[in-house]
Amino acid sequence: MSLVWALPHQLGFQPVGIQLKLPEQLSAWWGKDVDVSEREHVVLGFDTEFARKIYVNTGTGDMVLASIVLSGQDMMTGIHRPERCLLAQGWNPGSSRRREIDVPGFGRFRTTQLQNYRQDRIPATAEAPERLVRRENLCYYWFVGHTDIAATHEQRVMLDLHDRIVGGYNQRWAMIMISAEITKNTQRFGRDEAQTVEFLESFIKELVPKVVLPEVRRSTESAGS
Numbered sequence: 001m002s003l004v005w006a007l008p009h010q011l012g013f014q015p016v017g018i019q020l021k022l023p024e025q026l027s028a029w030w031g032k033d034v035d036v037s038e039r040e041h042v043v044l045g046f047d048t049e050f051a052r053k054i055y056v057n058t059g060t061g062d063m064v065l066a067s068i069v070l071s072g073q074d075m076m077t078g079i080h081r082p083e084r085c086l087l088a089q090g091w092n093p094g095s096s097r098r099r100e101i102d103v104p105g106f107g108r109f110r111t112t113q114l115q116n117y118r119q120d121r122i123p124a125t126a127e128a129p130e131r132l133v134r135r136e137n138l139c140y141y142w143f144v145g146h147t148d149i150a151a152t153h154e155q156r157v158m159l160d161l162h163d164r165i166v167g168g169y170n171q172r173w174a175m176i177m178i179s180a181e182i183t184k185n186t187q188r189f190g191r192d193e194a195q196t197v198e199f200l201e202s203f204i205k206e207l208v209p210k211v212v213l214p215e216v217r218r219s220t221e222s223a224g225s
Contacts, residue, residue, distance in 0.1 A: 016070060016144065016145065016146060016171075016172045016173065016174050017144050017145060017146055017147065017149075017212065017213045017215065017216035018068065018070070018144050018174050018176075018211050018212055018213060018216075019210070019211050019213070020049055020051050020068060020070055020174070021051055021211075022051045022052070022053045022066055022068065022207075022210075022211065023207075023210050023211075026055070026203065026206040026207060026210070027206060028057050028058050028059045028060075029055040029056070029057050029058075029064065029203060029206070030055065030056055030058060031053035031054065031055045031066070032053060032054055032055075032056075033052065033053055034052040034053060034054050034065070035052075036050045036052060048069060048070065048071060049069075049070040050067070050068065050069055050070070051067070051068040052065070052066065052067045052068070053065075053066050054066075055203070057199070060199070062180065062191065062199050063180060063181070064178060064179070064180045064199075064200065064203050065177075065178070065179050065180070066176075066177070066178050066203075066207065067176070067177045067178075068174055068175070068176050068211065069174065069175045069177075070172070070173075070174040071172055071173050071174070081153050082114065082139065082141045082175065082177055090118050091116040091117070091118050091137055092116060092117055092118055093114055093116050094114070094115045094116055094117055095114070095115045096112060096113070096114050096115075097112070097113050098110065098111070098112060098113070098151060098152075099111050099112070099113045099140065099201070101201050101204055101205060102205070103204070103205050103208045103209065104205065104209065105209055105214070106208055106209070106212070109142075109149075109204075109208060110142065110149070110151035111140045111141065111142045111151055111204070112140070112141055112142065112151050112152050113138065113139070113140050113197075114138070114139040114140075114141070115136065115137070115138055115139075115193075116136065116137040116138075116139060117134060117135065117136050117137070118134075118135050118137075119132050119133070119134055119135075120132070120133050120135055121133075133185065133186060134185065135181060135182075135185075135186060136181065136182040136185075136193075137179055137180070137181050137182065138179060138180055138181075138182060138193070138196050138197065138200060139177060139178070139179035140177070140178045140179070140200060140201075140204060141175060141176060141177045141178070142175075142176055143155075143156040143173050143174065143175050143176075144173065144174045144176065144212055144216060145159065145160075145171030145172065145173045145174075145216075146171040146172065146216075147171065147215075147216060147217050148171065148216065148217050149212070149216055149217060156173060159171070160173070176211065178200060178203060178204055178207070179200075180196055180199070180200050181196075182196045183196075
């Protein structure tokens with residue numbers, strides 16, 4: 001397997017099929033840039049590129065975190081399972097499932113949904129004693145290369161191997177992650193899981209055409225998906 005990585009005879013990577021820039025606004029969603037931590041730069045490599053914003057819906061107050069991680073020359077560090085990011089942020093990855101979303105212009109767009117959790121200690125107040133609160137988070141992710149979109153890490157690896165062995169070239173990959181907290185148990189009038197799924201998938205429908213280039217393939221059937 002180690003010889004596979006030496007096969008590509010073209011120098012560098014094929015250009016990635018995304019815009020590495022998150023929009024300032026998507027309908028009622030307004031975005032604000034979020035800094036990338038020094039640890040992420042160190043762990044993922046100096047030439048890994050990022051775009052990250054926190055979006056707030058001006059009508060509902062809902063919040064969404066959107067991130068793009070674009071690999072550098074060393075994809076072994078720059079592109080990885082999103083569970084690594086979530087663990088670094090204090091979330092414990094839970095259940096995983098595939099989700100298909102009807103995206104205008106892209107048809108049935110395939111993603112992976114992760115449901116994550118953590119325990120936070122809430123300090124005592126005059127009204128309530130100190131307590132532990134279970135927080136839950138929903139995360140959607142997918143990968144975009146030069147010509148392909150993959151909904152899972154395994155699909156991306158298979159596509160990458162195919163390109164190296166058959167085509168003799170590298171795709172440069174980006175991982176896109178969209179997440180929000182389920183706030184039913186932590187906020188007054190918070191959102192339950194179904195409501196969180198609804199606004200996240202609505203957000204993704206608007207975001208995909210803004211960041212994924214139209215010439216990228218919309219199917220990963222050939223990768224065994």
